[in-house]
Amino acid sequence: ISHTFCFRDEDEKDTFKILVATDIHLGYLEKDAARGNDTFVTFDEILKLAQDHEVDFILLGGDLFHENKPSRKTLYTCLELMRKYCMGDRPVQFEILSDQSVNFGFSKFPWVNYQDGNLNISTPVFSIHGNHDDPTGADALCALDILSCAGLLNHFGRSPSVEKIDISPVLLQKGKSKMALYGLGSIPDERLYRMFVNKQVTMLRPKEDGDSWFNLFVLHQNRSKHGATNYIPEQFLDDFIDLVIWGHEHECKISPTRNEQQLFYVSQPGSSVVTSLSPGEAVKKHVGLLRIKGKKMNLQKIPLQTVRPFYIEDIILADHPDIFNPDNPKVTQAIQAFCMEKVESMLDNSERERLGNPRQPEKPLIRLRVDYSGGFEPFSVVRFSQKYMDRVANPKDIIHFFRENGIHQKNTSLFGLTKKVQLSLLTERGMGEAVQEFVDKEEKDAIEELVKFQLEKTQRFLKERHIDGEEAKIDEEVQRFRESRKQNVVEEDEEVREAINRAKAHRSQRDDDASFISDDDLMEALSYEIKSNEDSDDASVSSRGRGRGRSRGRGGRGQNPTARGGARRGRGGSAGQAQMNSSRTSKPLASPLKNMSILDAFKSSRQQPSRNKPSKNYSEVIEDDDSDLEEVSFTPSSTVSQRLPSASVSSKRSSQSQASRGIDFDSDEV
Secondary structure, three states, X not given: OOOOOOOOHHHHHHOEEEEEEXXXXXXXXXXXXXXXXXXXXXXXXXXXXXXXXXXXXXEEOOOOEOXXXXXXXXXXXXXXXXXXXXXXXXXXXXXXXXXXXXXXXXXXXXXXXXXXXXXXXXXOEEEOOOOOOOOEOOOOEOHHHHHHHOOOOEEOOOOOOOOOEEEOOEEEEEOOEEEEEEEEXXXXXXXXXXXHHOOOEEEOOOOOOHHHOEEEEEEEOOOOOOOOOOOOOHHHXXXXXXXXXXXXXXXXXXXXXXXXXXXXXXXXXXXXXXXXXXXXXXXXXXXXXXXXXXXXXXXXXXXXXXXXXXXXEEEEHHHOOOOOOOOOOOHXXXXXXXXXXXXXXXXXXXXXXXXXXXXXXXXXXXXXXXXXXXXXXXXXHHHHHHOOOOOOOOHHHOEEEEOOOOHHHOOOHHHHHHHHHHHHOOOHHHHHHHHHHHHHHOOOOHHHHHHHHHHHHHHHHHHHOOOOOOHHHHHHHHHHHHHHHHOOHXXXXXXXXXXHHHHHHHHHHHHHHXXXXXXXXXXXXXXXXXXXXXXXXXXXXXXXXXXXXXXXXXXXXXXXXXXXXXXXXXXXXXXXXXXXXXXXXXXXXXXXXXXOOHHHHOOOOOOOOOOOOOOOOOHHHOEEOOOOOEEEEEEEOOOOOOOOOOOOOOOOOOOOOOOOOOEEEEOOOX
C-alpha cells in the first residue's frame, strides 16, 4: 500500500533536515592549472546549499580530503569555507541523547561542537573518515581530527579495536522525532568482510523505545564486488536499519533503492568531483536533502551546478569496416579524423549544456576510448592533444587506446586471485634481496623487475602445462611452482641477479634518454603501456566510477598498526601511478614484455558473472522532471507490526518477514 505525503511547514519542529554528501576529495589535482580549484568550488556550493536550506546538520560519508596528509592550501581552504558557512547565530534545533564520551571518545573534546560554550555553530557537520583520509601514524590522527579539534566538525564512527567492532549510535532528537545515527569509518574491505562473517561487528541499539528510532547508517566501503571478499555485501548489515548512506563508490546513485532481503534502503550519493575518467563518473553529480519525521523519510536530489562536465565515448574500429581498412596505408589518418569528429561533437554538447548553467567550468573533461583491435595501429596522442590544449581540461589524456583481449569477459574474481597469486610468486629470499638492493643501492626498479621476471617464468610454466581459467587449478599450479623454486636456491639467486641487472640497465638508459624524449619515443612508450597493461582506465573497476583516477584514484589506504592493525597498505594508488609514469618516461626503448599478467597465460571460457545487482528501484514512483530535482519519499507500510523490544543493548538480527518490517517507496506529491 502506498501513502502519498509531504512535509508541511508545521512539521518543521519535528522534522530533521540533513544535507547528505560523500567523497568530496578536497585537494584533488590542486596543482593542475585548469582543474586545481574544482574541489574547493564545489565544496563551497555544497556548504552554501546547506545554509540556504537551513538544514539541521550536514552528513558526510568519508573522503572529505583526497590526500591523507592534505597540503596547507587544501587544509586552509577547508577551514576557511567551514568557518564561513558553519559558524553563526542560528540556533541548533536538535539535541543529543547518547553518551557523547562514547560517540567521540577518541577526541580531546568528547562532545558535539555546537554544545561547546566557546563556539558558535549554526550548522554542525558530522563525518566518518574514508580510505583517503583515514587515521595514520603513531598518534592515529587524520585530517578530520584537525577539523574536530578546531571545533568545525564532529568526527564519529571510528573504531578503537581491530578485533571487534561495537558501533554505538549518536542518538538525536528533534521534537517528537528520534534518530539513531550509526557510522563506521573506512576499514580494509577484506578485514571487515572477515569480521562480519565471524560476527565481530555489533550495532548497539537503545534499550528503550527500540521501534521508535529512525536508524540511519553511514559507511565507506566497496559496495560493488571486486573479489571474493573485497567488498561488503548489503546482506551483512542489520535488518533493523531504515536507510544506509553508502560512501566510497563514486557513481551517483543517490535515489534510494530497496534491499528486498533486508528491507532497508540504500542511497549512494557518489562523489562531487571526477577523479577517474570512467563511465560511472560521467553520471551527473548530486547531493541529497534528507527529511526525516518519525519513521517517514523523504530524499530530494539536488544537482550540483559547479561540477566540471565529463563526456566519455567508446569507439570500436573493427565495427566500422566500411570506413576503416587496416590494409589501407592512410587508415591512421582516417582514424584520427574520425576521433577528431567525435571529440568536436562532445565539445559541442558541452557548449550547449553550459549555456543554461554559467556556473559550470568552461573547459570540459573529454575521454574517447578507442579499441584498435583487428590490425589497426594507434596514432600519436601527443600531437592529437595539442589541438585541444585551450579547449579541454584534460588534453593529455583525451584519447585512450586499448585492445580488447577478452579480459573483460573473465570472471571478476580472477582479478583478486591474480593479485594474490602474483604476490605468492615471490619467495622470501628473492624479495629480501630485491628490497636490500632498493634500500642500500637505490636500485628503484629492482623490486618491479623481480616481479616481472617471476611473472614471465610463471606464465611460461602455466602455458606449458596447458592450465585453463579455473581459479583453483591456477592457484594450485602456482603454489606447486613456488615450492619447487624455493628448493632451488641457485636458480633463485640467478633470477635475482638478472632482475637487478635489468634494473641497472633501465637506470642507465634513463640517464641517457633524460635529455630529450621525442614524440616517437612517447608513442612507443604509449604502445608499451597499451600492450602491457591489459586495458583500460580501470581494469578492476570496469565501467563504474569510483575514484581510482589516473593520478591517484582511491590511493593508498594507510593504517596505523595500533588503530587498525597491520602496516600501511596501498590499493594501487601512488604505486600504480609510479609504475605508469615509469613505463611512459623511463622505458621508451626497453623491450616490451609480451605478457604482463598471469591471466594472459590461459584462455577462460567463462563469462563475467552478473554483478551484485542493486535492489529493485521503484522508478515508477520517482518524480524526475526537467529541472533534475527529484524527491523520493518513504513511509512505513500500514501493515507494519511492532518489532521485538531489545532486551539488551547488543543487536540481535531478527527474523522479520516482509510483512512485519518494511518501508514503502512513495511519491511526495500532495
